[in-house]
Every structure is written in C-alpha cells, then in structure tokens.
Amino acid sequence: MRERLPFLFIQCRPDGDIARDEKETIAQVTGLTVGDSLRTHLLLAEPNLDPVHDLDIKNNYSGLIISGSPFGAEIQRDLAKPEHLHLHARLSALVRYLLDNDFPTLGLCYGLQMLALASGTALTGLTAEDLQAVEVTLTEEGMQDSVTGKLPPIIRAYTGHADSLAAVPSGATLLASGERCKCQIVRFGKNIYGTQFHPEITTAGMKIRIDQYGDTYYEASEKQEVISRCMTQDVTSSHQLLSAFTEHYQR
Numbered sequence: 001m002r003e004r005l006p007f008l009f010i011q012c013r014p015d016g017d018i019a020r021d022e023k024e025t026i027a028q029v030t031g032l033t034v035g036d037s038l039r040t041h042l043l044l045a046e047p048n049l050d051p052v053h054d055l056d057i058k059n060n061y062s063g064l065i066i067s068g069s070p071f072g073a074e075i076q077r078d079l080a081k082p083e084h085l086h087l088h089a090r091l092s093a094l095v096r097y098l099l100d101n102d103f104p105t106l107g108l109c110y111g112l113q114m115l116a117l118a119s120g121t122a123l124t125g126l127t128a129e130d131l132q133a134v135e136v137t138l139t140e141e142g143m144q145d146s147v148t149g150k151l152p153p154i155i156r157a158y159t160g161h162a163d164s165l166a167a168v169p170s171g172a173t174l175l176a177s178g179e180r181c182k183c184q185i186v187r188f189g190k191n192i193y194g195t196q197f198h199p200e201i202t203t204a205g206m207k208i209r210i211d212q213y214g215d216t217y218y219e220a221s222e223k224q225e226v227i228s229r230c231m232t233q234d235v236t237s238s239h240q241l242l243s244a245f246t247e248h249y250q251r
Contacts, residue, residue, distance in 0.1 A: 004037065004250055004251070005062040005250075005251055006032070006038060006039050006062065007037065007039070007065060007250075008039050008040075008041070008060075008061045009039065009040040009067065010041055010051060010064065010065070010094070010111075011023065011042045011043065011067045012044075012066065012067050012069035012071070012087060012091060012110055013067060013068070014045075014070070015042055015044070016212075018212060019042060019067075021205045021208050022068075022201075022205070023038075025205055025239075026200050026242055029243055030243050031246075032246065041055075043087055043090060043091075044083055044087060047083075049090075050090065051090060051093075051094045052094055052097045057098075062104065062250050062251045063103070063104035063245065063249040063250075064103065064105045065105070065107075065108065065111075065242075065245075066091070066094075066107040066111030067108055067110065067111065067200075068109035068110045068111070068198060069087075069109075071084050071110070072162065072163060073088075074113075074123050092114065092118060095111075095118045098115075098192060099119065099188060099192065102188075102190055102191050103191065104245075105192040105193065106193045106194070106195070106241075107192075107193070107194035108194075108195055108200060109195065109198060111194060112165070112194025112195055112196055115169075115186075115188055115192065115194050116165050116169050116194070119169040119170065120169065120170065121165055121166065121168075121169040121170070122166045122167075123164065123165060124164060124166040125162055127180055127181040128162050128164065128181075129164075129181055130159075131158070131159070131209065131213070131226050132158070132160075133156050133159075133233035133235055134179070134181075135179065136154070136155050136156070136157050136177070136178050136184045136197060137153065137176060137177055137178070138175065139174055139177060141175055142174075142175035142176045142185060145173075145175055145187065146248055147193060147241070147244045147248050148176060148241065148244070150240065150244040151237065151240050152237050152240075155237035156234060156235050156238065157184075157198065157235050157237075158197060158198045158206055158230070158235055158238070159197045159198065160209065160213075161181075161196060165182075165183040165186070167183075168183060168186060169186065169188065171188075171189075173186065173187045174186060178197075184196050184197055185241075195241065199239055199242050201235070203233070203235065206230045210226055210227055210230065
C-alpha cells in the first residue's frame with residue numbers, strides 16, 4: 001500500500017495558546033496526527049522558511065490549510081512591523097503559487113483574504129463581524145460542490161474579523177453566504193477554498209480567544225456578554241468543512 005501524503009498547515013500567527021488550539025482542533029476534527037499526517041509550520045517562528053521553494057508542496061502534500069492571523073491582509077507598509085511585512089510577502093508568494101497550480105487549499109479567514117487579494121479583489125470593513133456565531137447558508141453551487149456539498153445546507157460558525165471580501169473574486173464561485181457578510185465560503189478554480197468564518201474554533205477554543213483578544217473585537221466592558229452569546233452556541237456543523245476537505249483531497 002502506498003503511503004498517504006500528509007496535509008500541510010501554514011500558521012500565520014505568533015506561537016501561543018491560539019496557535020496550539022487551532023492545530024490541535026484541526027487534528028482532532030480531521031483525524032490527522034500532528035507531526036505525521038498533519039505537518040505544521042509556524043511562519044513567524046521560522047523567518048527563513050520560504051514555503052514555495054523549501055517545501056515542494058505539489059509532491060509532498062495532499063493539500064494545504066492556511067490559518068487566520070492577528071494581522072490584516074491589507075497592510076500599510078509605513079506602519080507595519082517588519083515581521084508582518086515578512087509574513088505578508090511570503091504568504092503573497094504562496095497564495096499566488098497555489099492559485100497558479102489550483103492546488104487543494106483551504107484558507108481560513110486571513111487565508112481567504114490573502115487568496116482574494118492575490119486574485120485582484122479588494123477587502124472592505126463594511127461587513128465586519130465581531131466574536132459571535134452566525135448562520136451560514138450554502139448556495140446552490142455550494143450544495144453541489146464535492147466538498148461543501150457534504151455539509152448541512154445551513155451551518156453555524158464562529159466569526160471574528162475586521163475585513164472581508166468586497167465582492168466575489170472574478171472567476172471564483174460563491175459557495176456559502178451569511179446575512180451580514182455575504183462571502184462566507186468561496187472556491188477559486190476547482191480545488192481552492194476559503195472561509196471567512198472559523199471552522200477550526202470550538203466552543204472551548206472561542207473562550208481562549210475571548211480571553212486573549214481583550215477588547216480587539218469588543219469593548220472590555222462587554223466581555224461577559226460576549227462570553228454568554230458565544231458559549232451557548234453549537235458550532236459543530238462548521239467543523240465538518242475541515243473533515244470534508246481532508247477526506248476529499250487525501251491522496
């Protein structure tokens with residue numbers, strides 16, 4: 001029997017509780033094993049790593065997942081820190097490579113936004129969503145898609161983003177939409193997916209983020225209200241996207 005190729009998880013945030021939680025959650029939901037069938041690279045901790053040239057992605061991996069990030073996908077170069085600029089440059093090159101090769105990819109929040117920018121689509125702050133669980137509804141195309149078609153027609157998922165896609169990228173397909181943020185799942189080409197929501201966040205994982213983000217997405221005085229509205233939601237249906245993606249592209 002030929003050995004199955006692992007999946008690659010590119011993490012775009014500092015090391016810490018959130019980075020560990022997202023890695024462990026993806027492994028738990030998909031049944032992959034960290035270090036074996038799920039290989040991870042924390043880019044901020046590996047400043048010399050060039051994912052495009054150093055990892056031989058097409059030959060070594062079944063697919064790739066790109067994490068969210070505390071950094072914005074659109075940057076002001078005169079204000080951004082050097083580590084942000086370096087991360088942005090490497091991610092920009094990586095997503096262009098993935099789009100050029102239509103390589104199986106799942107971009108989460110920041111990952112989707114970087115894919116969109118590389119496709120020539122602007123971001124907007126008009127459809128920002130704070131820390132909450134929202135309903136995401138599959139489009140007709142989403143219900144027929146080989147990955148998202150395995151999900152329930154309506155799922156509930158955690159969000160938390162300042163920016164989102166201003167429009168569906170040219171040539172891309174809208175697979176799922178929300179009431180406020182319309183571009184919740186987008187497919188680029190045949191094999192590249194992006195989500196504005198976070199299928200990798202569990203209820204326990206959201207508590208970690210609420211504690212760490214402070215008043216980034218909400219006023220500090222609203223913390224208990226945010227905890228109450230997030231901790232009472234069942235978002236397990238959103239996790240199915242992770243397993244649907246890895247099951248479909250395992251090779």
